[in-house]
Amino acid sequence: MDPRADGPVPVAEAVGVTKRFGATVALADGRLTVAPGETHALVGRNGAGKSTLVGVLTGLLRADAGEVRFGGSPAPAAGDRAAWRRHVACVYQKPSVVPGLSVAENLFLHRQPRGRFGLLSPRLLRRQAAELLEEWAVHVDPDVAARELSVEQRQLVEIAGALSLGARFVILDEPTAQLEGRAIARLFDRLRDLRAQGVTFLYISHHLPEIYEICQRVTVFRDARYVLDADVAELGRDELVAAMIGEARGLVDVGADRPPVPADAQAALELAGVTVPGIVTGVDLTVRRGEIVGVAGSAASGKRQLAEAVVGLRPREGTVRVAGLPIRSGDVPAALRGGVGYLPGDRNIDGFVPALSVAENATMTITDRLGPAGFVLPKKRDERANRMITDLDVHTAGPGQPVSELSGGNAQKVVMARALANDPTVLVLVQPTAGVDVRSKESLLGAVDAETRRNRAALLVSDELEDLRLCDRVVVMVGGRLVAEHPRGWREADLVAEIEGIGAAPDPGDEPGPVNGTASAEREQR
Amino acid sequence: MTDTSTAAPQAPVTPPKPGRPANRLRLARLRDFALIPPIIALLVVGYLLKPDVFLSQSYLVDTVLKYQSELALVVLAEALVLIVGKFDLSLESVVGIAPAVAVFLVVGQTSVLGAPWPAWTVLPVAVLFGALIGAFNGLLIVRFRLSAFIVTLAMLIALRGLQLAIVGGATISNLANRIPVVDDLGSLRIATIPLAIWIVVIAFAVGMVVLGYTRVGRSLYAVGGNPDAARAAGIRVERVIWLTLVVAGALAALAGLMLSARLGSVAAAQGNGMIFTVFAAAVIGGISLDGGKGSLFGALCGVVLLGLIQNVLTLAQVKADQIQAVNGLVILVALVLARLTSGKAQD
Ligand SMILES: Nc1ncnc2c1ncn2[C@@H]1O[C@H](COP(=O)(O)OP(=O)(O)OP(=O)(O)O)[C@@H](O)[C@H]1O
């Protein structure tokens, strides 16, 4: 049975796992073998079944068929959560900590140390938590509430908690999708240290360079099936992509042939003195028709808040004009009517309504065009949605499927479809490709490229250098101000240096520690 | 470790092509009808208990349904509020206070606000008063961001007190003779069906069309399902919540007037304790307490189910002093049944 009989006993192993949700086959043949001490990548396109396999491996989903083994012995019974947690832990994109409790309380949830008289001892709890965090070198104060943690800190705390339960196999499902460059680098350092201490990881990501950076072996899924597994060092990037998308066509460089913006192009979006108190200060920026302007910056730079202020989600000072007409502050419907198409930065927070269907989510901003006098005709809605599903290649059972049942990347495509739906003059996109696979990234960015070739414009806020490559112009934000501007063809090193504030205006936020730096900034975004 | 292993052999499983939408839709519809089997079962039980009367129109319509008509309207109101993601406990006190105020202004021994007012004002005044209560709740919940649960609980207590003050512990009775509108509401029949039942049928029909096929209606689900996403999509979240609370207040007031009309009086305790049954019916009918989920058809089924259960219990000669306890138990059983037949978690 063991496909690697000559090697060490695998930490985790899945054979022939299948899983259906109603008519959808989420996993037709899931196979995985993770050897001790390695960091194992699991890759595949959106909807390939990666998260489904993770659900089966953590015992949260029951497979229809197939087998899971940990360290050579069969997986625990389905209901025995404690036993599963001793074998395997998973850090999801959605937080699984209790927000109101402190870090220490979260770490020892339901197994708090007891002091005198068998009562709980806060002192003992804090000491043990501090020791635990120390042991795994997680620099977080055990007394702060979990809701105060940044994404990155939260992930590390969850890992430490899992390790203290005895698990030495940790699954990371797209841990870097909401992290900026510096935070990713820090996370990787921690992962390498932990690996040296004997922890095994299963690492899921759509960023292929990350796979080459920290993984030793990779398993590829395609169309709900295992396709291959290989040593990372022996599998070239092109081969990997080919295995994922099932054809040997290389990826195209979206936007490489964008025509220059004509000198006499009219302004589509004009910002003058846009200020969000305490976060963004006096931003002046003009985006012309036919132009894509990228906004780069750290999480603390206020770039996301700038976008939110433009669409009216945050009260602001200063003026915003779309196609020459002023847009009222703090009024989202007015901004949308004025010609803004908006894609929120974190789909899980304000991107979609999980219980509603793909069609309703995708057409939420254009309900006035789907029937007479305030009525919405389902037939029209589904027609419209079907077109969007085809255009953006959304992997779904149909327009009536709730978005909560879609895989992460496909949900992101639905949110993108909505941004494009109201024929906007200017697209305001925040992290448009978060969690989207390599090929779909191409089609999403391709859509932005195509939409903005003539009359439209786009403001593209992103941490991804790949997204920013598409832009005709990239501005850099530091500490709430625009500090630099680059035409297409910028050098990565320059941009990164500016984003991190080297040689630019000083960051107004205080930085208490290496990890704490981004915490305050990311908290502001909530 | 071995090198690149080979591609997977084709297992005999169907390719992961998306399922047909038709299937899914049919499934979703089926869930809406989850309460139909238990309702049919109760009809059969009722028939077996009293074969001669149970399935007759006079029994089903005039005994079972008529007594559920006010409850049904309040459930409709509460369902809207729950779908938009809020709570309204004060609806049961609106059921009492709205007719009390309107009737008092017409027949009360008072001269405030130029009373006595003409008899026809009873209906508009009651409905307007209910809407005003909803608007005030909305002010506190939306503008001042207070918890809907506590705001409407406090409102419930305050309105109860006000009602005692107006009705004065006694009962304003003999309304049918004094106010023609009330008489109509209580006894008029159209095509042999009581007016109250027509009102319920029309209210639910309109509600279903609005919730299913209009922008406002769909935005209720969006706001209840994820207010942040609704806001980012350009829905005026606060306005939608406010509007829902106002409509709910007006519906509860109408229900109150219908109750007064049926009884021919306004009692000091009118509506007391009703809210528990309202929530039970809504939840049995599949309305989620977390917001954003549920259908009015389900809620209506919940009301009918509860009504049938009560009548079957009476037919089975459960003693009046035990019916309360049995009723509570039965609600629990109905919840479990609804959970099992719909396959959905109730939250
Ligand atoms: N609860 C569910 N009900 C119905 N279908 C589901 C459910 N969960 C997942 N699916 C379907 O199963 C398929 C696989 O989903 P999965 O989440 O495993 O993809 P993934 O590989 O993690 O993709 P991504 O990279 O986008 O996160 C998708 O087509 C998805 O629509």
Ligand SMILES: [Mg+2]
């Ligand atoms: Mg996934």
